[in-house]
Amino acid sequence: MKAHRSALIAFTCLLCMCTQIRAGGYQLNEHGARAMAQAGAFAARANDLSAMFFNPAGLSFQRGFQIMMGATLITPSYSFYGPSNLNSNQRWDMNSNLFFPPNLYVANTWTDGTLKGFAAGIGVLTPFGLGTEWADDWVGRSVTRETELQTFYVMPTVSYAVNHWLSFGVGGNVVFSSVRMRRAVTNFDPELDLVLDGSGDPAFSWNAGMIVKPMENVSLGFSYRAETAIDFTGTANFNPPQQLASLFPGGDVSTSLTPPATWFAAVAWSPVRDFDVELDFQGIQWSSYDKLEVDFKVNRDNSPGVAQSNLTMPKEYENAYIIRLGAEYRIPMLGLAFRGGYLYDRNPVPDRSLEPSLPDSDRHGLNVGIGISILPNLNFDLAYMHLMFMDRVTEATTHPEGVHMNGRYTGSVDLIGFNITYSL
Amino acid sequence: MNYTRIFYALCLSAIICSLVACSESNPVGEYSLGSIDPTVFVAVGDNVLAGYQSGALFEEGQRYSIPNLIAQQLRTPFVQPLMPWPGTGEAYILEQLRFPFPVIASKGITQNYPVNLDHTSAYHNLGLPGAIFYDAVDVSPIDGPSGRAIARGNPFYLMIMRDQQAFGPSLLDQAIRLQPTVLLFWMGHNDVLFYAASGGTRGTNTGVDGSPPGTLPTERVAFQQMIQGAFAKIKATLPNTKVLIGTLPHVTLMPYFSTAPRKWQNPDNPAQQLPIYYQNKQNNVAIVSEYDYVLLSAVEELANGRGLDQSDPLPSTFVLDVDEVSICLQAVTDYNTFLRSEAHRNGFTVVDLDEYLEHIHEHGYMAIGESYSTEFISGGLFSLDGIHYSSRGNAIIANRIIEEMNRAFGANIQYVQLHGIPGFPAPGRFTKTR
Helix, strand or coil: HHHHHHHHHHHHHHHHCCCCCCCCECCCCCCHHHHCCCCCCCCCCCCCCHHHHCHHHHHHCCCCCEEEEEEEEEEEEEEEEEEECCCCCCCCEEEECCEECEEEEEEEEECCCCCCEEEEEEEEEEECCCEEEECCCCCCCCCEEEEEEEEEEEEEEEEEEEEEEEEEEEEEEEEEEEEEEEEEECEEECEEEEEEEEEEEEEEEEEEEEEECCCCCCEEEEEEECCCCCEEECCCCCCCHHHHCCCCCCEEEEEECCCCEEEHHHHHHHEEEEEEEEEEEEECCCCCEEEEEECCCCCCCCCCCCCCCCEEEECCCEEEEEEEEEEEEEEECCEEEEEEEEEEEEECCHHHHHCCCCCCCCEEEEEEEEEEECCCEEEEEEEEEEEEEEEECCEEECCCCCCCCEEEEEEEEEEEEEEEEEEC | CCCHHHHHHHHHHHHHHHHHCCCCCCCCCCCCCCCCCCCCCEEEEEEEHHCCCCCEEEEHCCCHHHHHHHHHHCCCCCCCCCCCCCCCEEEEEECCCCCCCCCCCEEEEEECCCCCCCCCCCCEEEEECCCCCCHHHCCCCCCCCCCCHCCCCCCHHHCCCCCCHHHHHHHHHHHCCCCCCEEEEEEEEHHHHHHHHHHCCCCCCCCCCCCCCEEECHHHHHHHHHHHHHHHHHHCCCCCEEEECCCCCHHCCHHHCCCCEEEEECCCEEEEEECCCCEEECCCEEEEECCCCCCCHHHHHHCCCCCCCCHHHHEHHEEECCCHHHHHHHHHHHHHHHHHHHHHHCCCCCEHHHHHHHHHHCCCEECEEEEEEEECCCCEEECCCCCEEEEHHHHHHHHHHHHCCCCCCCCCCCCCHHHCCCEEEEECCCCCCC
C-alpha cells in the first residue's frame, strides 16, 4: 500500500504541472498507452481502464480492482512560412514545448456476488487541451503569442454487463478548466502585450457506450460523449505604458467554449488466439465551434474614453473524423504484447479561419508500442506515436473578421505514452 | 504469421501515404526582379513621397517614406535628405489620446537642414514638400531674393533640390541627371490640397481660363499641359527607364476632412447636437449641412465655443462646403484622367493608388491580424496631421506599388513586412529611434 501512496503523490504533482496540446482541433485522444499504441482503435474492446474514455461499457468485461496511471509526453514542432499575402516565404518556428497530460483511473469490476456484472470506477484525464507558443517578436504576434487551454475531466463511471456478449456503461463528467491567451497589440509604438487569464466554472457533461459481441471473436463498440459548455471568467491586462493606461484598462473579461460531442463506432476481430485487430471511426461534432468571443466588462461601446473592445475570432469549424486502425499480438507465456496502428485525422479548421494559435491540418499518425507484465498483477505499457501534419497552404484566409495570415503551415508531433496498471 | 505480415504491409502503406503528404509546396516564389534593373531608383513627388508625416519632414518619418521602403525591397541604395528631429515644418506630438478628440501638441515651426547636405549628387528622394505639379518642370531659380524658396515661403526647395547649375534647373531635371533605371512619379496632391485645406479660400490656379488666379485648384488645362510636357521629357531622356505613375486620391478620404463632426455636442447638455455656423463664400452665415466638410483644424475652435452661435461663425477657411467639395472631386478626377492617358501614351506603368485608397476608405485593410482604416488616429493609416500617411500607411502604399511592379515587370519582389514598421506613436513616443 505504501507504493500506492507514493505513486498517487507523484501523480498529483503531474496534475499540477501539466499543460496540454491539441489533437484535431484542441482535442486530445491519448489517454492510455495500450490504446495509443494501437492508434486509439480501442472502443470495441476497451479492455483496460481507459475504457472510461473510449467506451465505458468495456469496464464490466474486466476483472477485479485495478488502478492505472500514466501520462503522455508530447513534443510538437510547428512552422509557418509566410505571410504569403505579403509575398514572404520566411520561416517562423513555434517555440518547442513539452507537454505531459496525465491520466488516472481506479475501478472495480464485480465478478460474483450480488453485484456480479457491475463495474464502477473513476477517471481523471484531459480530453481537450491546447498549448501553442510563438516567439514574442514573430510576424503573427498580433494574432497570438501564447494560447493555452487546460481541462480536467473527472469521470465517475458505472458499467453493467447483461451477459457475456452485451454490456453498457455510462459516466458523468465534471470538468475543471483554465485558459490563457497572450498576443501583441501592434497598432501603437510601443506595442502592448495583452494577457487574458481565465478559469472555467465547473461544467458538467456525460458519456455512455455499449459493447456487443455477436460472435465469439468479433466485438462491436459504440460510445458517445456529450459536448461540455464551459463559461470562463477572468482578467485582461494590456500591460500598457502609462500614457495609454486609461485607454486600455483591461479588467474583467468573460468567454465561453464548448468542447464538442464525440462518438466512436468500432469493430474488433480476433482471427486467432492472442491476436486482435480493430477499426474505429471517431466523429467529432466540431461544427458547434463557430466563433470565439471575449467580452470586456469595460469596453469601447459602454465606456467613453476607452479603446479596448470585445474580441471576436471566427472559427467556423466543420465536423471532423478520425479513422483508426490498430492491432495487438500477445505472447502470454512471456507476458509480452506487441502493438501497432495507423490513424488518419481529418482536421476541422477551414482555410478561411486557419490561424497560428491552433495551426491545424490533416494528419497521419503511426503508432507502435509494447506491454510487459512485470509481475502477475503489475503491467507496464509503452506507446510511441509520430503524428505528421500534411502541409497546408492557405491562400484565401479572407474572412472579414479573420486574421489574413496566409502561408504554409507545417508540423509534426512525437508522443510517448506510458501507463502502469496494478490489479488486485 | 500471415496477420503480422498484413500488419506490416499496413504500416508500410501508411508511411508511404505520409511521405506523399509531406511533399513541399511553396506559395511564394524566389525573389526576382524580372525585367527591372534596380541600379538607380529615383522618386519625384511632393510631401507624400518625401516621407512627410505629422506636420513635418524628419528622419524618423523619412526612414519609412514610401520610396525608401521600396528601395529596401529592391535592395538598392537610396539617398534622402535626412532632417534631424524635429525636422522642418511643425511637428505634431500626440499628448493624450482622449476621446472624442485627442490632444495634439506642436513642436512649433522649426527648420532643420539635412545632415547630408554635402551629398555629391542630387538625392534619390526628390519628394519636395509643398511642391505642386508645376514644380516638377519649373526651371526658375530657387535661391536668392526672388527665388522660389522665398517667393513661396517654402524652405524645402533649398533642402530637397541641389544646386541648379550643377544638378539641373527643375526637380525633374535633377531626377533625370541621376539617370534612373526606375522612376517613381507621384505628384499633384498639392494642386488640390492647397485649395481644399484652406477651406476653398485660396488655390494654385494660374488664371489661364479666366478665373481669378490663386483661388481654385490648378486648372485642368494647365495640369494637362504640364503632364504632357513632363512625361514627354521623361520619355525622351530616359527611354529605357521603368516609369511608375501614381494616381491621386480624393481629399475627402483624408481624416483632415472627414473627422470633424457636422454638428457639435452641447457641452451643457450632451443629448443635444448644436448646429455649426460658418461664413460662406458670399460672406453669409450658413449652417454646416451633411454635404459640407468641417476641417480638422476647426475642432479646437469649436471646443472654444466658436461657430456655435450665429454671431460668431467659423471663418470660411475651416469649412469645405458642398460646392468646394465638388470642385475638389472634379479636379482630382480630371488629374487622374490625364495622368492615366498620358502615362499610357508614353508606355509608363500606372499604379491605381486612387482606386486602392478609395477601396481601403470603404472596406479597410487587413493583414496578419491587424486592421487599418482611414479613420483619424485609430485607423492607423494616416499620421497626426490627418493628410499624410503614417509609417504603416506608407508601407501599405509601398506594397501596392511593389505589387504593380511585380505584375508589370514579371518580378517577384517581397513586400514590406508591416509588422516590422512601428505602429502609431503612443503619446510621448514620437522621437523614438529604432
